[in-house]
Amino acid sequence: MDKDTFRKYGHEIVDWIADYFENVRHYPVRSEAGPGDIISKLPKEPPAGPEEMKTILKDFKEIILPGMTHWQHPGWFAYFPANNSPASVLGEMLTAGLGAQCMSWETSPAATELEEVVTDWLRQMTGLPEGMKGVIHDTASTATLTALLTAREVATGFTCNETGLYGFPGSREEQEAGTGKATRTGTGNRSGEKTAAGPALRVYASAEAHSSIEKGVRMAGYGRKNLIYIEIDENYAMRPDKLEEAIQEDIERGFRPACVIATVGTTSSTAIDPVDEIGAVCKKHGIWLHVDAAMAGTAAILEEKRDLMKGAEYVDSLVFNPHKWMMTNFDCSAYFVRNPEHLIKTMSINPEYLKTGRDAQVNNYRDWGIQLGRRFRALKLWFVIRHYGVDGLKEIVRNHIRMAQWLGEQVRVSNHFELLAPISASLVCFRRNDGNSSEKELDRINRELLMRINETGEVFLTHTLLSGRYTIRLSVGQRTTTLADVERAWEIINQAAGGNR
Structure with missing residues (x-):
């Protein structure tokens, strides 16, 4: 063309x-289309030669648009x-x-530095603590998986990436003694099902938590049976007292609590889990606290809704989606961490062909998430914040x-x-x-x-x-x-x- x-x-x-x-x-x-309506109007084989853009746009309007x-x-x-x-x-x-492919500073300096700036704008806008650092992911599902992987590594002393989920030392005492034994058998659920050697890691979330949490628990290797749903109150928010009970019971039975996921704005009802009380429980037990604020997090830009972030000082990671309620088209999910080193240590793989002379001076956001390849998502967010x-x-x-x-x-x-x-x-x-x-x-x-x-x-x-x-x-x-x-x-x-x- x-x-x-x-x-x-x-x-x-x-x-x-x-x-x-x-x-x-x-x-x-x-759309008023039924299953298969669009497929029936599209050719079964790709075109052998080029087609006119006029024809392509005509088909968009006549075939694709009615199915949207x-x-x-x-x-x-x-x-x-x-x-x-x-x-x-x-x-x-x-x-x-x-x-642009924005995996590192070297591959796109402006994309990297703009992302650093606009995520800090978001931090300021929503009242998150100074010092929390942000990165833009595609969706909250990806951010939650990232949090679960980081929590897994922190809970296992960053050995899980090396030895596998049940290859780390079998108890805190054995780690401290340096025996390296992995002989303890945990239970995969509350009925006493056995797992591989090593204490099973536990994840806790509200009974109203998003389905992506279960998917993340599966993908991160915890196992679905190690996701413990905590009882909710009459407003559908997690009960911190029940969280404390579940954690205490699991510790007594030889499990290792690894992560608590609080929700600020559940999908079913936008219930708000009490992050401050949940955070106090997590601090007491040394457990990673992740907050899923995918939808309601945007409301924290309002002074009258700033209490949504009450307890943010306890939070290890948090996600909210500008692509939901901040006029920024899909996909754009802002993920914040209190200690970027934990995230980088979990995610970083640095083969020779990716090394540059400036790596120690800059952020390489490929090390802040699962994907190597990254879109320039910060640009549209920058446009939106400046325009409005x-x-x-x-x-x-x-x-x-x-x-x-x-x-x-x-x-x-x-x-x-x-x-x-x-x-x-x-x-x-x-x-x-x-x-x-x-x-x-x-x-x-x-x-x-x-x-x-x-x-x-x-x-x-x-x-x-x-x-x-x-x-x-x-x-x-x-x-x-x-x-x-x-x-x-x-x-x-x-x-x-x-x-x-």
């Missing part, structure tokens, strides 16, 4: 994106948001145009919280709906309840209600289970959403419920 053709189609695509931003509300939020779910729609109230913004898209265009300013981002987040509070009040005063969880950020959890039906019948009523709501095409909501009850979730957080859109969603909900408020 010559430069003139590139310019022509580049302008056309930018114009299309601008029109899409303006008109996205006119699409159905969810529109996450930027103002009626998007499902899951959590995955926002973009014009500033973010422009930054992403430059990232694609530069085509901290005050502009605060106002967006504050407005979303106000909208959620407005909706929550409508549910509270309703005769036919009830709130099922506190509104700690911008998620409203509710259900229809006529006061006369059994729990089983209420589950059926709300399952069918959600289906009718989503069939309108104007809004998209999802569900969860809270205390075993089928719960409808409405998450406010899309850049394009206004109070009028939330009011319309409430109207649709009531219409789908038969007009009863």
Whole structure:
């Protein structure tokens, strides 16, 4: 493609994106395509020769676009948001145009140093302690796995990478005595199942923790049965007293507690685990504390929500996602650590072909995560923070919280709906309840209600289970959403419920 053709189609695509931003509300939020519809319209074999860009764009509009779910729609109230913004898209265009592989300072000095600066901006914006250092990963799932791997190495004296998960000394006493024995047999769960030699490492999380934690525990070699879910309170937050009990019991039975994962904003209800109390337990026992603040962490940029980070002085690692609620398109996940040396010692592999003369003077972010290859994610985040300013981002987040509070009040005063969880950020959890039906019948009523709501095409909501009850979730957080859109969603909900408020 010559430069003139590139310019022509580049302008056309930018114009299309601008029109899409303006008109996205006119699409159905969810695609109306069925399984296999898109595949049936695509050739089974790749083209042998080049095709005109005009033809490719035509197929995008006629085949791909009808199969897209529109996450930027103002009626998007499902899951959590995955926002973009014009500033973010422009930054992403430059990232694609530069085509840089940002694994080290040498391969892209500006990318490395900009990442260092913008992650410290985020630290300041959210009130994290001075001295915590950040890196940008793709997702919170990757960051959580990174935390679990680092916690594993810290718990085993950085021997696990060398000898395998059960090759480290069998007890703290044996390590101190230098015997190196690995004869203790732990139990793989609370029923007493045996594991390989060496004390099994334990991970603790709220019963409401994200599914990526279980996946990370599996991938890091702890084993699913060594993930202990801690009892929650009436607000779905972890109970620190139950955490202390579980840790004490495991120590007495020969397990080695390695990591506690607290959640600031659970997926089901945005419950807030008490990080300060959990942190005190972790400090007492010398356990790595990781905080998953993927969604709600952004709210900490507000002074009135700064208590979300209460207890941050105890935290060893924390993740939150600018790609959820900070107008930065997917993917962009900010991961912070109190001691980068633990992370680097866990992750660093330095073959001769990657060594440079400046390695001791700079950050090489390839050593701060799992991947060697790295995108220039900091650029779009830099664009966003500079374009909106901290005050502009605060106002967006504050407005979303106000909208959620407005909706929550409508549910509270309703005769036919009830709130099922506190509104700690911008998620409203509710259900229809006529006061006369059994729990089983209420589950059926709300399952069918959600289906009718989503069939309108104007809004998209999802569900969860809270205390075993089928719960409808409405998450406010899309850049394009206004109070009028939330009011319309409430109207649709009531219409789908038969007009009863």
